[in-house]
Structures are given as C-alpha cells and as structure tokens.
Amino acid sequence: MSDFFGERLAQAVRKTGNCAVVGLDPHLDRFPASMRERFEGRSGNAYRKEAAKAVVDFNRMVIETVSDLVPAVKPQFAFYEALGSHGFAALEETCAAAREAGLLVLGDAKRGDIASTAAAYARSILDPSGPFHCDAVTVNPWMGADTLEPFLDACTETGGGMFVLVRTTNPGSRWLQHHGSPTAAIQVAEVLHQRGRAMTGPSGLSSLGAVVGAMTGDEATRLRTAMPNAWFLVPGVGAQGGSTRDALAGQRPDRMGCVVNSSRGVLFPSAAHSERYEDAPGEVIREMAKTHAERFQLDVLTAIQ
C-alpha cells in the first residue's frame, strides 16, 4: 500500500473499475421494518442504544454487499452524532468493519477549528490509534488556512487524506464561496494546490482533495485548472439530484480525479423496490450499488466527458 492516500484511492478506483462511493448515512426511518421494530416505540437513551445496534447491523450488511463493487464508503458523522455516544460507538465499529473489508473510509465530519482543537479532531479521525480511524476526513476552511495545518500534519504522519470544502452546490452555497474576486472558492483551491504538491505520488493525484459539488462544465473546468492534482469528492448525486455529466465535469483527461457519492440512492429503495427491500434488503442494495458503480464506471466515462 502506498503511503499517500491519494495514491491508494487511485489504486482502489482502478481495481474496482469505477469512481463510485457509497455514503453510509443511516436514515433510521427508512430502515427495513424488521430493523425498525427493534428501536421504534422506545425513547431517550434506550432508543439511541437499540437504534445504534441496528445501525451497526445495517452498515455491516451494506459493507459486505458493496465491498467488491466500489472503492470507498463515506459515513456522514451527523447521523451517528444524533444517537449520541451509542451512535459514535456504531461509527467506530462501522469504520473498522469497512477497513477490514478492504474499503477506503472517507469520514464526512466537516471539522474545522484552530490549533490544538483542530489537532484533536485530526487525531480522532486520521490516527490509526484514534477511535474512528478513517482514511480521509472532510474539513471546513472558513476559519483560515492555518486551521488546515494540523490536518495536513496528520496526513503527513499517517498517510491519510483530506477533502476541503471548496465549492458545494446547495441553494445558498454561492453566498460565501463565490464572494469576492477571485472567488473565495478559487482562493481556497489555489492554497490546496500549493500545499498538496508534497503529498502527490506517481498517479499525479494528491492526498489533499476538495469537496466539489456536481456542477456545469465551466466552473468545474476552472476548479480543475486551479487544482490539477486534487481528488474531487462529489456529493449531490442520486437523491440530491445532479446529472452524471455534471458530477464528472471536473474529471481529468485520464478520466481520474473524481469520486462520486450516493447515499440514499444506494441504501434506500424507491417505490418500485420497496416490497422486496423488506424481505431482502441486501439484494436490493447490491442492485442499487451496481447501478451506481456502472454509472461511474471508468471505461464508460470517456464517452460521457
């Protein structure tokens, strides 16, 4: 295994033949009924404890189902935090199970803070002896470039990676990200490019990536030009909308450089699937994960671009 996260991600994408990521976002109200009945009707700590156990079982099933199909999974920390300490125990188990299954784990924590506080977050998520031990973490740059340093140090020490929030595509995202000229987003992109050079291996893809939403070609091209070596983690596909073409608008000429997340679109069935999901959720999830992986298969991406 390479010491660089960016390189390990390139290897995993090549090995599985696609750049699809499965988001491990446990929306409890959409779990199969047999799992829901284990926690529904309870409240407070008892509810959180039983729900967290169901989350572990659900995630283990998903991990087993998708481990040969996709390069990585992305747990969204918020859904575990909602279950308090029990939820974080479920997150610990989930991260460990995914790594054991050979998947890369992208911890979607969106942390950002100063000095010793940022260092505490970085250790929790990137250090092999830390409780969550992900391969990479999402980071918020608003407090300043200096607040990225403790995460960069952790990446250097552990071989981990990070995805900095550069440009999202939620309705209000332009408010700060497109403020000023050059835009704040481009300013962040330029610093990431500079700092990522020292973490770039033979594939030319750095361990210092960016969260970049699915967007139309022009802006994606500007961001790719500013960050030629960065992995783009693309949310907003599937349940959140976003076309395949937009999701891949930032890919490099070698068809690498983007990993595209889908959470609800893989984990939870549409009306057409819902009956079979009750009895055989694993089968349905495997079908949906295959669809996601095929949509972002390396050897069809050229045609899309």
Place this chain on the structure above:
Amino acid sequence: MSDFFGERLAQAVRKTGNCAVVGLDPHLDRFPASMRERFEGRSGNAYRKEAAKAVVDFNRMVIETVSDLVPAVKPQFAFYEALGSHGFAALEETCAAAREAGLLVLGDAKRGDIASTAAAYARSILDPSGPFHCDAVTVNPWMGADTLEPFLDACTETGGGMFVLVRTTNPGSRWLQHHGSPTAAIQVAEVLHQRGRAMTGPSGLSSLGAVVGAMTGDEATRLRTAMPNAWFLVPGVGAQGGSTRDALAGQRPDRMGCVVNSSRGVLFPSAAHSERYEDAPGEVIREMAKTHAERFQLDVLTAIQ
C-alpha cells in the same frame, strides 16, 4: 425561564454579575497527577474508557466549583471526540451535570452542513431529548445561509441559541473572513442581524449570536453596528492572549452583549499554582475562575470601555 436563549443568557449574566464563560476543554496531559495515573500507561479503547471517566470527574469538580460564579460553560466537542464514543458519553454527562447545576451550556461544536444533515446536528445538540442538549451551539456558515436554517428552526422549537462563526482572530482568519468588499464576515453579520430579529426579547439581545474574537476597537465597532442585537461569544482570552479591552471591544453601551471564554486559564494552573493544584485542584480552579469572573464583572466594565 424565558423561551429565548438570548434572554436567558442576559438573565444569567445579570444574576452572576459577570460575562465570563468557563471552557470545559479537558487537556488530559494537564490533569492533576492523581487523575492522570488512572489512564496513563494504557492504550487504545482501555485508555479512552478510563480517560473519559476521569474527564467526567474533573468536569463535575469544575462545575461544582464555578456554578455560582459564572453564567455559562462551554465544552469544546473536539476534546471529547478524541476519546471516541467514551468521550461522547463523558460529554453527555458533562452537559447534563452543568445544566443541573444551573449553568447555561454553550456547545462548541462548530457544525455546518446541508439540509437533513444539519437538522441531525441541530437535533443532537439543541433538542431537549437529544443526547447532548446544550442551550446553544456554535455553527460554521461557509456552506451557505441555507445551511443555518435547520439550526434556526431548532432554536425556534426548543428555545435554544446559536453562535455563528463570524470573525475569529487566529493568524489565518482574514483569508476568507476578510475576503471581498464588504468583507465576507460583514455579509454574514448582516444576515444574522436580519434573522435574529424574530428571536429577540425585552433585553434586546437575540438568540442568534456570533463568535467574534477579541480584537481592536474599530473592527469590533463595525461588527457591533452590523449586529446590534447579537450576543458575541469571545474566545481567545487567557492562554490564547487577547486583552480585556479587546475582548470587550464589541460590548453594547449597556455593558451587555459579550460573553468571554477562558478554558486553560481557568482549568490549568500556571507554574505559581502548580504545587497546590496537585493536592487541591478544586481550590485552585475556584481562585482562577474568580479572577476570570472579576476581570469581566459587569460593574467594572464601564471603566474599561
């Protein structure tokens, strides 16, 4: 008790006669030796479990020591996350103990995300049935004004409050916060002022506050002018430097409007105190908390301004 967090904070400041906040940041390496020996030498999960127990004991001692002196405490989530699920269990106990002791709890989580994800964070921290149940939470605005909405909804429903990161004073803070004209920080401030109006009680102080670092007069005046009704949560005093004058530069003519945090400056002794701290940490912490409270006592603040 008022339904508005901003009003409850005003009451607590008036009752204790000062606007000092004690940060509950458990720096384990600075705990008294008798507490450190309970976890030092262990590793992995065993270390985290024992360290988290020590954190609860330490925090209970601090809470008991300061509950009649200051209006609020501010646990920094990063230090609990570093201990994984055990750390979050310690945070649950800490929040509950502080509220039972009559202190307001400002959860320093700096969360920020979209839609259902932001709603999950808001519920975890602001909902009375949530695991952490703080009176207010710190929030990061980088992803857009829409990402503040789920937190605003939670404040309306629960009577909770939020402090949005407007302007910090770490070395790299100007990079994005002062980008553009008007600066991004002023742009955030203006939205907070607009949205805070519906959450403002008789004191004229809103439940929608701002994190504003200790800074020289001119900029603090500009921010106060943009946000006449906002509580400013001021970090960066004590171990982080920052003069009393700078910390209070944003206070209103009625001497209200700022709460000033000190973490290490209250919890952990300087060399002068270190011997007595080993034997009687509670006594030393009470002395240091008194000093912090006196420095930000309401009836001396006029002289400083």
